Amino acid sequence: MGSLIAFVLGLVSLVIVIPATIPFLGWANWLALPLILTGVIIGQLSRSKAGRNFCLVVLLVAIIRLSLGGGLI
Template sequence: MLNVLAYLIGLVSLIIVIPAQIPLLGWANWFALPLIVVGIILGALSSKDGGRNFCLVVLLIAAVRLTLGGGLI
């Protein structure tokens, strides 16, 4: 059950992160980061690793975008 919740939280975060790839919308990644961390925690508490790994991939996408944009743009 926690794995399914981690997947759902990861999907919601991905819906936020995808438009944040557009220039000048990078600040939206800051709204997704807390959700991603919650998904990673729930995925870590689960007996399966799929939800956690999905959230880690979404975190990687958001972190790379924030790094390229200087953390804000």
């Protein structure tokens, strides 16, 4: 059950992160980070690690985008 919750949180975050790759929308990644981190924590506590791994991939995309934009843009 925890992995399913983490996967759903990862999907919601992905919906926020994908449009945030457009220039000047990078600030939306900051809105997605708490959701992603919550998904990682819940996924870590569950038996299956699929939800956690999905959240980690979304986190990686968000961090790369933030680093390319200087953390804000």
